[in-house]
Amino acid sequence: MxxxxxxxxxxxxxxxxxxxxxxxxxxxxxxxxxxxxxxxxxxxxxxxxxxxxxxxxxxxxxxxxxxxxxxxxxxxxFGRVIEDIKFEGLKIIHEDQDIIVIHKEAGLLSIASPTEKELTAYRQLTEHVRRIDPKNRIFVVHRLDRDTSGLMLYAKNEETQQKLQNSWQESVLERSYVALVEGAVKKQAGTIKSWLKESKTLLMYSSHHPGDGQEAITHYKVLESNREYSLLEVQLETGRKNQIRVHMKDIGHPIVGDKKYGSRKNIIGRLGLHARVLAFQHPTTGETMRFETQIPGKLMRPFTSQ
CATH class of the missing domain: 3.10.290.10 (RNA-binding S4 domain)
Structure with a gap:
């Protein structure tokens, strides 16, 4: 009945x-x-x-x-919200129906690797969106190296992912990093340009012959410096794999903790690279979105402990 x-x-x-x-x-x-x-x-x-x-x-x-x-x-x-998933190594900065902007901590993978399939930003965000609908997915737009902290952007549908990736150079208005590097950088501002290639051992390196690899352009200016270290603001004109790390090595000032690219010191216990600012045109609304984070305290340590 x-x-x-x-x-x-x-x-x-x-x-x-x-x-x-x-x-x-x-x-x-x-x-x-x-x-x-x-x-x-x-x-x-x-x-x-x-x-x-x-x-x-x-x-x-x-x-x-x-x-x-x-x-x-x-x-x-209607007025109560319980705590969301307890994320490990990330925090959601912005979310709407098309995109998610997160702050990723150093040590967390953006997506799975052969050795780490569970604890990744991608996996945790997938779990997050599937709380609303089990069919929901997350789509990778760009990546940060495991040991780089800072701002990242993911898409929540394939159409948004394609829009962003197809117009990445035009859509991204600002990508600013801070890098703690070894040594005193004498030139207060400069531009590094090369063509990046990858060796058989998966190490990126620069060629200075036009067209011999992917063009990479990095702008920097010195924020702080002493005899042993410099803190740089780094602006990317292109976004190539390991671009900042290679270019810092090229000018003789490898990033602190970056043994892969020539660093001999690691006083901060992590890679000295942080994605501080991300500004872009929203792929759906056309609105200009800008997000900025604080410089991690560890990257300031060489200049505050004196």
């Missing part, structure tokens, strides 16, 4: 409004929510579920296919 479904009732009218009702027949949680909260729209309902604003019998659930039984009490707290 089909029972007439009881309408949800509002038990509070303030900003932490609570709506609850009793389930009348077995169904899945998302189906029930879409039925009872139809006026909010499908995407809003998905977000409400993903943010932990839904309880069944007093316990928070974020599973779209949670099996509801007749008699279950469903409660929606």
């Amino acid at each position: 089909n029972r007439k479904s009881k309408l949800p009732k509002d038990t509070n009218q303030d900003k932490d409004k609570v709506t609850e009702w009793i389930v009348q027949e077995p169904t899945e949680l998302m189906t029930e929510l879409l039925n009872k909260l139809a006026k909010h729209g499908r995407n809003s309902v998905k977000s409400i579920l993903a943010r932990g604003q839904v309880s069944v019998e007093g316990k928070v659930s974020t599973k779209y296919n949670y099996p509801l039984q007749q008699g279950h009490r469903v409660t929606v707290h």
Whole structure:
């Protein structure tokens, strides 16, 4: 016998409004929510579920296919959001329906490698978006080396990924890094240009013969310096693999901790490279987006401990 479904009732009218009702027949949680909260729209309902604003019998659930039984009490707290996934090594700076901007810590891979398939930014963000819909995916737009910290951009659909990658040079308005390098850089500002190639041992290196490899252009200026170290602001005109690391080696000032490219010192216990600023034109709205992070304290250590 089909029972007439009881309408949800509002038990509070303030900003932490609570709506609850009793389930009348077995169904899945998302189906029930879409039925009872139809006026909010499908995407809003998905977000409400993903943010932990839904309880069944007093316990928070974020599973779209949670099996509801007749008699279950469903409660929606519109003003409450539980803590999201406990990310390791990353923090979401901005998210909308097309993109996610994160701050990645040094030591976390952007995507999986042959030796690390679980703990990556890609894997964690995939889990994050699938809290709303298990079919959701994350798409790689660009990468940061494992030991480089800072800002990264991911796409939430393939169309956005293609737009960004196809117009990367035009869409990206600013990519600014800070680099702690060995030695005192005498020239206060400069530009490094070469053509990057990769050796059989996967080491990137510069050729100064036009067209012999991928053109790479790096601009820098000195922010701080002493006899042993310099802190540089680095602007990328091109974004090649290991570009900054190779170019710092080329001018005789390898990045601190970068043994692969000639560093002999590591007083900070990490690679001295941080992606500080990322500005770009939003691929869907056309809006200019700009994000900036603080310089990591470790990169300032050689200049603050004196």
